[in-house]
Amino acid sequence: MKRILFIYPPWTRNSAPPVGLSLIQGIIAEHQSRTGVVSRILDLNAIAAHRIPQIVTEDGSHKTHRSILRRNCILKYLTGASGYQSIDHYQTNMQYYKMLLTAYGRQYPIILTPGDFIDKSFNIDNPNDVSCMLDSENHPLLNPLKSDLETRIKDFCPDCIGISIIYKSQLSPALALVKYLKSHYPDIHLSMGGALLSCLPMQSLKTIKETHVSMYPGSAEEFLKEKLNITLDASTSFPAPEYSGIDFHLYFAPFRTLQMITSRGCYWANCSFCDECNETFKSDSSDHVIDTMDILARRYQARHIHFTDHAIPPSTLTKISASNMIASWSGFVRVSPKLADDSYVLSLKQSGCRMLQIGMETPDQSLLDNMNKGIKADLFPAIIKTLRNHDIRSYIYMLFGYPGQSIRSCESTLAFLEQTKPDFVNASIFRWYPNAPLSKLQSHIPGIGNSNTPANDDPGSCGISIPELRRWMSNRLQNSTIIRSIIKNTPHYYKSSHAVYF
Numbered sequence: 001m002k003r004i005l006f007i008y009p010p011w012t013r014n015s016a017p018p019v020g021l022s023l024i025q026g027i028i029a030e031h032q033s034r035t036g037v038v039s040r041i042l043d044l045n046a047i048a049a050h051r052i053p054q055i056v057t058e059d060g061s062h063k064t065h066r067s068i069l070r071r072n073c074i075l076k077y078l079t080g081a082s083g084y085q086s087i088d089h090y091q092t093n094m095q096y097y098k099m100l101l102t103a104y105g106r107q108y109p110i111i112l113t114p115g116d117f118i119d120k121s122f123n124i125d126n127p128n129d130v131s132c133m134l135d136s137e138n139h140p141l142l143n144p145l146k147s148d149l150e151t152r153i154k155d156f157c158p159d160c161i162g163i164s165i166i167y168k169s170q171l172s173p174a175l176a177l178v179k180y181l182k183s184h185y186p187d188i189h190l191s192m193g194g195a196l197l198s199c200l201p202m203q204s205l206k207t208i209k210e211t212h213v214s215m216y217p218g219s220a221e222e223f224l225k226e227k228l229n230i231t232l233d234a235s236t237s238f239p240a241p242e243y244s245g246i247d248f249h250l251y252f253a254p255f256r257t258l259q260m261i262t263s264r265g266c267y268w269a270n271c272s273f274c275d276e277c278n279e280t281f282k283s284d285s286s287d288h289v290i291d292t293m294d295i296l297a298r299r300y301q302a303r304h305i306h307f308t309d310h311a312i313p314p315s316t317l318t319k320i321s322a323s324n325m326i327a328s329w330s331g332f333v334r335v336s337p338k339l340a341d342d343s344y345v346l347s348l349k350q351s352g353c354r355m356l357q358i359g360m361e362t363p364d365q366s367l368l369d370n371m372n373k374g375i376k377a378d379l380f381p382a383i384i385k386t387l388r389n390h391d392i393r394s395y396i397y398m399l400f401g402y403p404g405q406s407i408r409s410c411e412s413t414l415a416f417l418e419q420t421k422p423d424f425v426n427a428s429i430f431r432w433y434p435n436a437p438l439s440k441l442q443s444h445i446p447g448i449g450n451s452n453t454p455a456n457d458d459p460g461s462c463g464i465s466i467p468e469l470r471r472w473m474s475n476r477l478q479n480s481t482i483i484r485s486i487i488k489n490t491p492h493y494y495k496s497s498h499a500v501y502f
């Protein structure tokens with residue numbers, strides 16, 4: 001095997017090149033002199049983000065007509081600095097973009113938005129649906145991209161194609177892609193990998209495998225070992241990313257933004273509701289992180305770096321804060337007293353920090369303790385204030401409906417948000433993730449474990465239901481003037497991927 005083409009299928013947010021594939025290419029490039037293997041990325045998601053609005057036709061709707069008239073301007077704004085100068089202008093353009101996608105989706109019918117794709121006739125957990133999708137290369141998101149595929153395959157002549165699937169919304173186009181490649185390029189070996197595969201039922205994985213596709217659920221290590229005889233041990237640093245094949249002009253961002261990862265798993269790995277707790281934690285040395293940031297800024301002209309870690313490890317954060325970066329940066333961090341320390345936050349700002357994403361979940365300390373969050377609620381107001389004082393955006397994640405949470409506790413979250421006014425808020429409803437520590441325990445706890453009764457006024461009995469919680473969120477949370485203003489200023493559809501620019 002000498003030439004590998006990695007394909008990132010549609011449909012997900014088009015804010016930056018796929019970070020996982022850039023790392024795999026980095027590893028392959030490091031070993032090229034021994035293996036002789038070269039690779040390229042074909043980001044079909046980025047191409048689709050431009051192609052689909054361009055092929056929308058008039059459908060008699062006034063909205064579609066107005067969006068078609070503006071589509072070239074919309075794409076220009078979304079890919080350049082002028083589109084991000086004011087949030088109102090940005091939201092208007094994103095709304096027009098959404099109307100074009102809605103009009104395209106109506107023809108099939110599928111639901112297509114800037115951030116998601118839903119095909120109601122396809123259930124990701126149903127092996128029969130997976131099997132049906134593997135039977136047809138005709139797919140609304142793949143059809144407009146076939147000429148791009150043909151051209152790239154003709155130019156690059158791969159002997160292996162690797163398809164990477166990270167999000168649910170990429171699965172059905174990826175399955176149609178398998179059918180298309182099998183029919184038109186039977187001599188090219190197909191592999192499939194990515195985080196989503198580890199969430200699929202065994203039967204679905206088996207069905208895909210039966211079409212002679214090599215499957216690599218989870219990390220790419222098995223793929224590299226099996227196909228290229230490259231072994232990564234626990235001490236191996238993340239490689240410098242390699243972007244061969246990427247057209248940087250396609251991404252929706254005001255300036256070149258690249259993603260970077262400094263750790264796998266989570267260094268805390270204890271929150272009871274979180275399904276990231278099972279992955280073995282591994283982090284890069286902080287010196288290596290600084291070197292990689294420098295490579296992204298100098299070799300690839302990144303003006304902004306977004307860390308995709310579940311939580312940037314504290315030692316890495318301190319090292320970055322002491323550095324003098326060319327590019328700005330943003331990412332997830334855990335609550336810590338340091339984030340309320342004026343001089344520390346000043347050093348983060350001086351190193352280029354534009355936005356921090358922080359899972360605070362609730363200001364109710366007893367609930368935080370039940371969640372095993374390991375954080376102190378009394379730090380929250382000072383953290384938000386200190387970040388604001390240094391012009392670092394705060395993107396705060398709050399969780400509603402955790403077992404044992406009362407409506408009174410939800411009200412305290414609302415009061416906290418109204419008093420502290422973070423720049424952006426993500427309010428989510430508790431879900432039972434099968435691999436989360438709480439889900440494993442649920443059978444031993446009386447009164448919880450019913451997916452319809454996440455929240456509870458009285459631990460041990462059935463509390464408020466999801467519909468009741470949704471009603472509270474709609475009547476109280478979303479009716480708050482302050483929350484409404486935060487929502488208005490949060491980028492629709494692209495959320496935290498674009499919030500950093502405002």
Ligand code: SF4
Nearest residue numbers: 266269270271274310
């Ligand atoms: S919620 Fe965040 S901090 Fe907690 S275990 Fe999960 S990734 Fe780590």
